[in-house]
Amino acid sequence: MDDTTLDPEYLKQLKPSFLQLFINFVKICNVISLFHKYNINVLTEIDVENIQKLSDKKGDREGSILLFERLVLYKGWYDCLLQVLRDRDVRLSHVAHEMEVMKGLLDEKILSEESDDQTQTTVQWLAGMAMLISGSTTVLRVTPHSTNLNKLKVDPILEMRSLKLKIELERLKKELEDVKQNLMERNQSFEQQHLEANSVLSSDSSDVDHLAGKMCELCKSSKEMLKQNEILQTELREAYSDSKAFCEKLNQEKEKLQTELDHLKKEFSDRKDSYEKLHQEKEKLQTDLDHLKKEFSDRKDSYEKLHQEKGMNISYLEYNKY
Numbered sequence: 645m646d647d648t649t650l651d652p653e654y655l656k657q658l659k660p661s662f663l664q665l666f667i668n669f670v671k672i673c674n675v676i677s678l679f680h681k682y683n684i685n686v687l688t689e690i691d692v693e694n695i696q697k698l699s700d701k702k703g704d705r706e707g708s709i710l711l712f713e714r715l716v717l718y719k720g721w722y723d724c725l726l727q728v729l730r731d732r733d734v735r736l737s738h739v740a741h742e743m744e745v746m747k748g749l750l751d752e753k754i755l756s757e758e759s760d761d762q763t764q765t766t767v768q769w770l771a772g773m774a775m776l777i778s779g780s781t782t783v784l785r786v787t788p789h790s791t792n793l794n795k796l797k798v799d800p801i802l803e804m805r806s807l808k809l810k811i812e813l814e815r816l817k818k819e820l821e822d823v824k825q826n827l828m829e830r831n832q833s834f835e836q837q838h839l840e841a842n843s844v845l846s847s848d849s850s851d852v853d854h855l856a857g858k859m860c861e862l863c864k865s866s867k868e869m870l871k872q873n874e875i876l877q878t879e880l881r882e883a884y885s886d887s888k889a890f891c892e893k894l895n896q897e898k899e900k901l902q903t904e905l906d907h908l909k910k911e912f913s914d915r916k917d918s919y920e921k922l923h924q925e926k927e928k929l930q931t932d933l934d935h936l937k938k939e940f941s942d943r944k945d946s947y948e949k950l951h952q953e954k955g956m957n958i959s960y961l962e963y964n965k966y
Contacts, residue, residue, distance in 0.1 A: 654750075654754075655716055657750055658746070658747060658750055659712075659716070661746050662712070662743055662746065663709065663712050665739055665742055665743060666708055666711075666712045667705055667708045667709065669736055669739045670708055670711075670729075670736065670739070671704060672695065672696070672699045672704050672707045672708060672711060673699075674733070674734050675711075675728050675729075675734055676692055676695060676696065676711070677692075678728045678731055678733070678734065679715075679724055679725075679728055681728075681731075682723075682724045682727040682728060683718075683720050683721075683723070683724040685718060685719070685720065686715065686718045686720060686721050686724045687714060687715065687718065691714045694710065695707050695710050695711045695714070698710050722747070725740075725743070726740045726743065726744070729743075748806075749806070752806060752810055755810070755813075756813065806894075809890060809891065809894060812887065812890060813887065816883050816884075816887060819883065820880065820883075823876050823879070823880065826876075827873065827876065830869050830872065833865075834862075834865065834866065834869060837858075837861070837862055837865060838862070840858070
């Protein structure tokens with residue numbers, strides 16, 4: 645586990661969603677004794693005692709808040725928390741998975757922002773080099789495209805597509821670094837040629853023809869570098885255009901999946917209503933059946949009573965006969 649989970653700015657973004665999950669699902673009595681099982685350095689005995697006292701006095705909600713507030717102060721708290729949630733006595737693996745997904749989305753957002761900043765810096769550097777080479781005073785400004793990955797809803801399919809997008813962005817970043825390295829090498833070559841030209845000027849000012857030849861070579865090399873720079877800028881714009889199209893396609897698929905989810909929710913609601921109606925009819929039939937059973941029992945008792953009375957009358961008539 646890295647130290648990013650101890651960074652105040654990182655925790656500021658991660659904490660609200662984690663804390664809400666923690667309050668909704670985690671019971672103090674189920675987890676408080678398990679943290680030392682997985683990491684002896686997470687929480688102290690004083691922390692445990694204070695959390696239990698607060699939980700007994702003000703309830704599990706306040707105890708859970710204090711537990712989380714103390715937990716994030718220790719190195720390794722994130723891995724330890726996931727292990728506790730997946731413990732066979734706790735059985736909150738779904739909460740651990742939800743936290744991993746939330747952290748993954750936050751990491752992707754931060755990586756995207758850093759990549760955008762680095763890309764903007766690189767493109768501005770390329771523009772500056774082109775300006776130096778061409779003598780132009782125009783400054784190229786590029787605004788990075790935001791992927792808004794932190795707004796995606798948690799879904800296994802969208803999570804997989806987000807991972808693919810992350811891999812694609814890493815590939816583009818690597819290509820951009822290669823472009824930057826290539827341009828730096830060409831710039832070094834240009835500077836070397838420029839130094840050679842200056843050396844020729846200082847050492848032999850009389851050799852005008854040789855100097856003119858060198859200058860022509862430098863001009864030709866500069867033009868080739870400008871042309872190559874334009875090609876690299878075109879490739880860079882195309883790469884960003886492809887990335888933007890991929891993001892738009894991903895958003896469209898997300899909306900489609902959301903529509904299907906809404907449809908499934910509506911179908912589930914309709915079936916639930918039907919089930920409740922059938923359940924009510926079943927209860928009504930059960931009530932009618934109980935009533936019929938009672939009526940049958942009463943009639944059976946009446947029949948047996950009449951049968952007994954009839955038997956007694958027959959016995960009396962036979963007695964009188966004798």
